[in-house]
Amino acid sequence: MKKPRLNWAAEPWSDDELLECTMVVPETPDTATFTFRAPSGAWFDYQPGQFITLDLPVDPARGAAGNVQRTYTISSSPSRPLSISVTVKAQPLSVGTRWMLQNLKPGVRIKAFGPSGIFSFHKHPARKYLFISAGSGITPMMSMTTWAWDSGEASDIVFVHAARRPSDIIFRHRLEQFVNRTTNLQLHFTVEEPDTFGAWYGYRGRLSQIMLGLMAPDYLEREVFCCGPEPFMQAVRDMLVSLGFDMDHYHQESFGAPIKTEADAPVIEDTVPEEGAKAQITFADSGVTAPCAETDTVLAVAKRSGLNIPSGCTFGLCGTCKIRKLSGEVHMVHNGGISDEDIDEGFILACCSHPLGKVEVAV
Incomplete structure (x- = not known):
């Protein structure tokens, strides 16, 4: 195979040139890292955290009409400019990503656009x-x-990642190698369940407020970057807001549509209980409206109305204060004391639920 050559006399790679796949590395089930180079020897210039758009011939028989464009965050670093890599995880309805996992091999050349994006x-x-991530948001x-590692910068980074199980943690061993060689990086994983026959x-x-406080006690002093599925990022935002974090120092990327420019960035309007906003709670079983x-x-x-709801921790962990909401909306930020199934059935934790307008509960 021809040895890649860094041509510093040339311009950085531009999307006028096709990318050639040089390596495919399996990471976890249904996840792989694809590495590309520029056949001309051009080097890659981008900011860490940006994304690239690949033009994938999912139906070669149809020519250009069979192509789909998919954006992927670049998982490599511009500190290693000879190549560029994306790490992709196939979802149940994936089209482009599954084509890549099944067909994209070393030697194949594809069209690409970018890099671009403001998440850096x-x-x-x-x-x-x-850094807070989940799944392929890592x-x-x-x-x-x-x-940060390659540049020798002394950035203090706390890296928090959530996954379904330990075997689903992408880049786990590489990150652990970094941690074993520096004091500037702290690494924390949380999983929904352990692997079978695997100690964890x-x-x-x-991920909860309690975990976050243990992982990064000085979180209020940090610049936060978050990437993962929207429900995960919503939960992170809710946690930070309820903890008094200055959200001007919060930044997020989305799986759905990476943002190219600051002007394209959507305004995030989270539901937050307002100081001074009036509400009302009806305790249906007791005939009390407050x-x-x-x-x-x-x-x-x-409690102020003279009613007793059994409670324990008072911060959404133990689940003792679980009650049924009959109508209305509440803003609840809990710490694992209630399941998604219970929430779907209308239950809330009284200790960490704030009424938004008129609410009726079975108490």
Whole structure:
């Protein structure tokens, strides 16, 4: 195979030139890293955390009409400019990604566009960072962490990643190698369940405020970057807001549609209980209706009204204060004390649920 040559006299790679696949590395089930180079020897210039768009011939028989364009975050770092890599995980309805896993081999050339995107810690210099990711959302975090390692920068990074099980943690061993050789990187994993016949000594369960406080006690001082499925990022935002984090220092990327420019970035409008906003809770079983504020919890209003809701921890962990919501909406940020199934059935935890307008509960 022809040895890749870095041609510093040439311009950086532009999307006028096809990319050639040079390596395919399996990472986890249904996940692989694809490495590309520019046949001309051009080098790659981008910011860690940015993405690239691949033009994939999913139906070669139909020519260009059979192509689909898919965006993937670059998992390699520009500190290693000879090549560029993307790490992709196939979802149940994946078209482009499954084509890549089944057909994209070394020697195949494809059209690509970019790189582009605004999700990079280069755009938000800070002394301390907190990277929070889930699933394949780990890819931009890997790019930024590799840059910090290669550049010799003394960035203080706390890296938090959530996965279904330990065998699903992409880049686990590479990250652990980094941690074993520096004091500037702290690594924390949480999984929903352990692997069969595999010991797991890390965190278990959904990422929560309690876990975050243990993993990064100084989270209020850090610049936060988050990437993962939208429900995961929503939960992270809810946690940070409820903990008093300054959201001007929060940045996120999306699986759905990576943002190319600042002007394209959507305004995130999360539901947050407003100070001074009026609400009302009706305790149906007791025949009591109490006015309150959105910043009050259902538990606090019940106690103030002379009603007893059994409770324990008062921060959404033990589940003792679980009650059924009959109508209305609440804003609940819990720490694992209630299941998704219970929430779907209308249950809430009174200690960490804030009424939004009029709410009726079975108490």
